[in-house]
Amino acid sequence: MKLKSIIESERKSMEKINKIQLSSKFKFIGSTVFSISLVSTIILSFLLEKSENKDFYIITAKFLMLLGMLMVSLSKEEIEDELVVRMRMQSYSFAFICAIMYVLVLPFVGYFFGFIRSNSEGFENMGDFTILGLLLAVQLAMFNVLKYSYNEK
Amino acid sequence: MKNKLKIERAIVNITQEGLAKEVGVSRQTINSIEKSKYVPSTVLSLKLSVFFKKPVNAFFELEESDL
Numbered sequence: 001m002k003l004k005s006i007i008e009s010e011r012k013s014m015e016k017i018n019k020i021q022l023s024s025k026f027k028f029i030g031s032t033v034f035s036i037s038l039v040s041t042i043i044l045s046f047l048l049e050k051s052e053n054k055d056f057y058i059i060t061a062k063f064l065m066l067l068g069m070l071m072v073s074l075s076k077e078e079i080e081d082e083l084v085v086r087m088r089m090q091s092y093s094f095a096f097i098c099a100i101m102y103v104l105v106l107p108f109v110g111y112f113f114g115f116i117r118s119n120s121e122g123f124e125n126m127g128d129f130t131i132l133g134l135l136l137a138v139q140l141a142m143f144n145v146l147k148y149s150y151n152e153k
Numbered sequence: 154m155k156n157k158l159k160i161e162r163a164i165v166n167i168t169q170e171g172l173a174k175e176v177g178v179s180r181q182t183i184n185s186i187e188k189s190k191y192v193p194s195t196v197l198s199l200k201l202s203v204f205f206k207k208p209v210n211a212f213f214e215l216e217e218s219d220l
Contacts, residue, residue, distance in 0.1 A: 079179040082194050150185045 022075040030071025037064035062129050069136040073143075087146040095139035099131055154219055157212040159187045161205050176200040 041061040048054040077084045162172055169183045176183075176197060185191035193201070202209045 077179075079173075081178040081182050082197060083179065083182040083185060083191055086191070147181075150190055151181045152188075 020074070021080075022071060024076045024078055026071045026075035030068045030073075030075060032068070033071065034065055034068030037061045037068060041065065062133075066129065066132055066136065069133070069140060073136055073139055083150060087143055087150065090146060091139045091142035094142045095135050098138045099135040102134055103131060154189065154192055155214045155216055156186060156189065157214075158183070158201070161207070161212050162187075165205065172201075172204070175204050 038061075041058060044054070044057045044061060048057060051057075162169070167175070169180045169187070173180045173183045177200070178197065182191065182193075182197075186193055198209045198213060201212070205212065
């Protein structure tokens with residue numbers, strides 16, 4: 001009985017979490033934050049080449065890039081109906097599988113090319129930014145591809 | 154699943170946009186249903202049934218592959 005109530009409350013809280021979405025205005029705000037931080041990352045990496053604070057600025061810009069993409073990903077469409085929910089779920093699951101495949105396959109690709117070039121730096125560590133950025137980028141790209149394909153006359 | 158949504162829409166002379174507004178979805182959703190790209194939920198099917206004043210199976214039909 002107690003286990004059932006725990007499962008039920010878990011299900012309810014999961015449903016609440018799934019409903020967390022930002023207003024459609026955040027699509028523009030997120031895109032702006034992402035664009036500004038992307039440009040700043042590129043500019044800062046050239047301007048602050050020998051600066052001590054370079055890493056701090058780059059990490060902040062990367063954090064803002066992820067935040068911007070997350071905002072776009074979580075923002076509602078103008079008309080949020082069941083087809084949009086379905087497309088969003090499809091894009092999230094596709095992105096999730098892509099990110100796992102990336103993590104599993106890429107070290108071997110790196111190792112293979114390292115082996116060809118007689119380089120021992122085969123298994124490189126992948127940063128959180130790369131994986132999270134890939135996850136969000138694939139999700140957003142897939143969502144837009146699905147939107148286009150369902151919209152085709 | 155086959156559907157006769159386009160025919161039903163033509164009978165009552167309503168656009169995709171108009172029907173979408175009536176049942177509370179986007180035009181894209183109505184277009185996807187008509188093109189058989191998307192199978193609507195029970196709730197949306199019943200909303201369409203209320204709008205067209207016809208039972209759901211009057212405009213949605215199972216195909217051989219669905220059985």
